[in-house]
Each structure stands twice: as structure tokens, then as C-alpha cells.
Amino acid sequence: MKKREGEGCPHKYSDAAQDRDAILNTPILTQPFLFVFEVFQQELDTKHDKYERLVKISRDITIESKRTIFLLHRVTSVPDAEEVLSEADVKLDGVRQKIGQVAYELKGEDIHQFHRAFTPGIQEYVEAVSFQHYIRHRSLISLEEINARLVFMRTEKADPKGSAEALSPAAKVLTFQVTPSDYLLGVADLTGELMRMCISSVGNGDIDTPFQLSQFLRQIHDGFSYIGNTGPYEVSKKLHTLRQSLGKVEDACYTLRVRGSEIPKHMLADVFSIRTTLIDPEEGVV
Amino acid sequence: MSVTEMFSYIQGFLSADQDIREDIRKVVQILEQTAREILTVLQSVHQPSGFKEIPSKCAKARELFCTVRTQIAELKTKFPVEQYYRFHEHWRFVLQRLTFLAAFVVYLESEALVTREEVARILGIEVVREKGFHLDVEDYLAGVLIMASELSRLAVNSVTSGDYNRPLRISNFINELDSGFRLLNLKNDPLRKRYDGLKYDVKKIEEVVYDLSIRGLAKESESGGDK
Numbered sequence: 001m002k003k004r005e006g007e008g009c010p011h012k013y014s015d016a017a018q019d020r021d022a023i024l025n026t027p028i029l030t031q032p033f034l035f036v037f038e039v040f041q042q043e044l045d046t047k048h049d050k051y052e053r054l055v056k057i058s059r060d061i062t063i064e065s066k067r068t069i070f071l072l073h074r075v076t077s078v079p080d081a082e083e084v085l086s087e088a089d090v091k092l093d094g095v096r097q098k099i100g101q102v103a104y105e106l107k108g109e110d111i112h113q114f115h116r117a118f119t120p121g122i123q124e125y126v127e128a129v130s131f132q133h134y135i136r137h138r139s140l141i142s143l144e145e146i147n148a149r150l151v152f153m154r155t156e157k158a159d160p161k162g163s164a165e166a167l168s169p170a171a172k173v174l175t176f177q178v179t180p181s182d183y184l185l186g187v188a189d190l191t192g193e194l195m196r197m198c199i200s201s202v203g204n205g206d207i208d209t210p211f212q213l214s215q216f217l218r219q220i221h222d223g224f225s226y227i228g229n230t231g232p233y234e235v236s237k238k239l240h241t242l243r244q245s246l247g248k249v250e251d252a253c254y255t256l257r258v259r260g261s262e263i264p265k266h267m268l269a270d271v272f273s274i275r276t277t278l279i280d281p282e283e284g285v286v
Numbered sequence: 287m288s289v290t291e292m293f294s295y296i297q298g299f300l301s302a303d304q305d306i307r308e309d310i311r312k313v314v315q316i317l318e319q320t321a322r323e324i325l326t327v328l329q330s331v332h333q334p335s336g337f338k339e340i341p342s343k344c345a346k347a348r349e350l351f352c353t354v355r356t357q358i359a360e361l362k363t364k365f366p367v368e369q370y371y372r373f374h375e376h377w378r379f380v381l382q383r384l385t386f387l388a389a390f391v392v393y394l395e396s397e398a399l400v401t402r403e404e405v406a407r408i409l410g411i412e413v414v415r416e417k418g419f420h421l422d423v424e425d426y427l428a429g430v431l432i433m434a435s436e437l438s439r440l441a442v443n444s445v446t447s448g449d450y451n452r453p454l455r456i457s458n459f460i461n462e463l464d465s466g467f468r469l470l471n472l473k474n475d476p477l478r479k480r481y482d483g484l485k486y487d488v489k490k491i492e493e494v495v496y497d498l499s500i501r502g503l504a505k506e507s508e509s510g511g512d513k
Contacts, residue, residue: 033399037466043423048473110415112371142287143296180299216289223293230300 058121065124126186188238195245334447355410385429
């Protein structure tokens with residue numbers, strides 16, 4: 001039987017082009033079948049390897065973005081918000097550099113072929129970056145603004161450069177485009193973070209933020225209802241969670257208004273620190 | 287940009303996306319219809335009378351592939367070519383079917399494994415992604431696997447109609463195919479699942495060959511089976 005010959009091939013995992021030459025020069029692999037399947041093997045392996053690399057980068061992006069979000073939650077309890085924000089900037093730059101790696105992997109590829117490998121990371125990034133944008137500007141970051149920051153300069157030496165500075169004319173421009181549905185799902189996750197921010201800011205005696213937040217959340221909620229089921233399947237799932245978050249924030253505002261008229265402000269904070277412990281456990285961390 | 291504006295922008299994008307999908311679905315439906323017609327033509331080789339008509343059946347199938355080419359050409363116009371994988375799921379199934387049919391025709395004609403280039407030529411598409419609408423390697427392999435199970439059927443039926451040589455040739459062919467697939471490092475995906483079925487086809491054909499040899503029916507084919 002001819003079965004075994006190909007399997008013992010020692011250069012199975014080496015570089016594709018080199019491998020192909022090796023096969024052509026190896027006399028035992030004269031059967032066209034085995035030759036043909038060697039080529040398929042290389043093609044599939046290359047693809048799977050790339051996929052795995054992307055999954056890994058995506059995981060790193062997720063972790064770093066989550067950390068940034070945790071960092072940003074401190075903004076309600078520290079006096080100097082700007083310090084936290086600039087620290088988050090540094091972290092997000094790191095994340096962007098990783099996205100640069102994704103862009104590098106995807107160079108010349110069909111982005112949708114590997115989309116499933118990196119979509120969780122990108123959604124998390126959208127969540128982090130829009131959260132920071134909200135804290136700073138009190139508005140929703142647009143898809144263009146996100147994409148505009150995902151332009152990478154790469155020098156010929158093939159190591160990722162996140163910033164736009166110090167580019168030689170020979171540097172190649174790489175861009176990464178967040179798809180509208182990834183953006184949408186990231187924004188849906190953002191609402192969960194805003195809800196937590198709302199509750200914790202009340203806990204710190206901040207009375208204005210909850211009202212701003214509830215208004216903003218309501219706008220997002222209306223936006224999602226407008227999209228309804230035309231969006232991807234996951235959106236309708238997230239809409240449910242979004243509604244719960246909105247409910248919590250609206251309840252908080254309600255309590256603030258009702259109690260605010262009868263209790264002095266410093267005591268109001270105590271009322272909410274009790275409420276927070278009630279609310280937090282049922283909130284699954286997104 | 288306000289929140290409302292942002293959402294209506296996204297909504298516009300999403301409904302454009304849905305329109306494209308709708309268009310693709312329509313063309314794919316027609317394509318599936320043609321694929322079924324080809325299958326019906328080719329199925330008749332399993333009939334006892336069909337074995338003599340293999341060349342004419344193949345010629346008929348080849349004619350139908352002309353229709354397939356025009357339909358795929360229409361499919362190509364429905365979406366931007368660089369977004370192939372975004373809509374891949376819509377035609378993945380039918381493309382695998384068509385690959386199977388093309389591979390089956392080529393096998394019946396020449397008893398050889400169709401190359402990916404040949405399938406692409408029959409369907410009027412490309413092999414390399416950069417050049418446009420192409421045949422994904424996994425789809426090609428899946429199509430070949432569908433053919434393997436069809437061949438195990440053919441082996442059984444050819445014995446019924448008194449052709450004792452064919453099973454031996456099929457057996458050789460399938461064994462080579464099996465060893466080819468063993469070279470691949472498949473992930474736990476649909477292709478792998480389909481490949482897992484190949485061993486049953488191999489087994490089935492081996493049984494047929496066994497039955498023939500213990501009855502001395504396979505003797506005259508010794509020379510042909512060695513190739």
C-alpha cells in the first residue's frame with residue numbers, strides 16, 4: 001500500500017514554498033494523489049495557524065480592554081479624573097498595538113474569513129474605547145472615530161508600530177476596520193458598564209451623573225429598538241440585558257428624585273450604598 | 287454625531303446588508319435547482335441499464351454545467367468580490383454539491399480524481415482567492431468526500447448489474463483518496479466530520495471486493511486493478 005509514504009515526510013511543517021520544492025524533488029512522492037494532498041495540507045495548516053494566532057491576539061485584546069474598563073470605573077471615586085483617563089489612554093494604546101498585529105495578520109486576506117477569530121476582542125475594545133470616550137466627552141463615540149484611530153504604520157522590518165509618528169516614507173499603512181455589527185455589540189456591552197458607573201457614582205454622592213447617564217442610556221436604548229431585529233442575531237439577545245440595565249438606572253434616578261427632596265445629600269449616599277449591594281450580585285459581569 | 291444619527295447610520299448599513307443577502311439567496315436557490323437536475327441525470331448510472339449510458343449521461347451533465355456557469359456568473363454580480371467570506375455560508379452548501387457533481391462526472395469519464403483547477407474551470411470560477419470568486423479548499427475537499435460515498439454505492443450497484451471490475455478500480459481509487467486525506471490535519475470542523483464518514487465508504491467497498499474475490503469473480507480484473 002502507498003498509504004504510509006506521505007506521513008513520514010519530515011518537512012511536513014516547514015515553510016510552504018520550500019516544502020513544495022522539496023516534494024517536487026523527492027522521488028517517492030510521484031503519485032499525483034499524495035502530491036495534491038500535500039498541497040492541500042499546507043494550505044489548510046497555514047490557514048489554521050493564522051486562525052489560532054488571531055484567536056490568541058484577540059484574547060489578549062479582551063484581557064487588556066477589560067482591565068482598562070476596570071480602571072475607568074475608578075473614575076467615580078478619585079478626585080482627579082484626568083489622571084485615570086490618561087492612564088487608560090496608555091492602556092488603550094497598547095490594545096491598539098495588538099489590533100495592529102491583527103491587521104498585519106489580515107493583510108491581503110479576506111477579513112471575513114477570520115472574523116470569528118477576533119470578533120470578541122474587537123467588541124471588548126469597542127466597549128473600552130467608547131466607555132472612555134463617554135467619560136471624557138459625555139457622548140457616543142462614532143464608528144468613524146474608532147476606525148480613524150486604527151491606522152497603523154509599519155516599517156519594512158515588520159514589527160508593529162501603533163502610533164502615527166515617526167514614519168518613514170517607505171512605511172506601509174495598515175488599517176483595521178471595525179465592522180458595524182461589532183461596533184453595535186460593543187456599544188450594547190457599554191450600557192452594562194454605564195449602569196455600574198451610575199450606581200457607583202450615586203454611592204459616592206454624585207447626584208448629576210445618574211441623570212446624565214439615564215438620558216444617554218435611553219438614547220442608546222431607543223437606537224437599539226430602532227434597529228430591532230434587522231441586526232445580527234446577538235443584538236436581540238443584548239437588547240434584553242440593555243433593558244434591564246436601563247431599568248436599574250431609571251430606578252436609581254427615581255429614588256434620587258423622591259428621596260432627594262426629603263433627605264440631606266450626605267445621607268442619600270448611605271441609602272445608595274445599601275442599594276448597590278442589593279443590585280450588584282445579580283449583575284453578571286459582561 | 288448624535289446617538290440617533292449614529293444608529294440610523296448603522297441601520298442603513300444593516301438593511302443594505304440584508305438586501306444583498308436576499309439577492310444572493312434568490313440566485314443560490316436557482317443554482318440549487320440546477321444542481322438537483324444534474325444529480326438526477328447522474329443518479330441513473332446506478333440503474334442496471336445506466337452503465338452503458340455513462341458517456342451520454344456525462345455529456346448531458348456537462349451541458350447542464352453550462353447553465354451553472356451562467357448562474358454563478360450572475361451570483362458574482364450580487365456582492366463585492368472582496369467580501370466573499372462574508373456571505374460564504376449562503377453558497378457553501380451548493381458549491382460543495384456542485385464540486386461533488388463535477389468530480390463525479392470526471393470520475394465516470396476518466397476514473398481520475400478531479401483537480402481543484404478542473405472543478406473551478408467546470409464551474410467557471412477561480413482557484414486563487416485574489417482573482418475573484420473562488421473555490422475554497424475546504425469546499426473542494428468536502429465535495430470530493432461526497433463523491434466517495436457515492437462511489438461506494440456505485441460499487442455495490444455495479445456488481446448487481448454484472449460489472450465485476452469496477453468495484454476493484456473504485457476500491458483502489460478510494461484507498462488512494464483515503465491516504466490523501468490522512469495527510470491533512472483537520473480541525474474539529476464540518477470537514478472533519480465528513481471525513482470521519484470516509485472510513486465507512488472504504489469499508490463498504492472492501493467488503494464488496496472481498497465478496498467478489500472469494501467467489502473468484504474478480505480474477506479477470508487483476509491487470510486493471512494494479513494501476
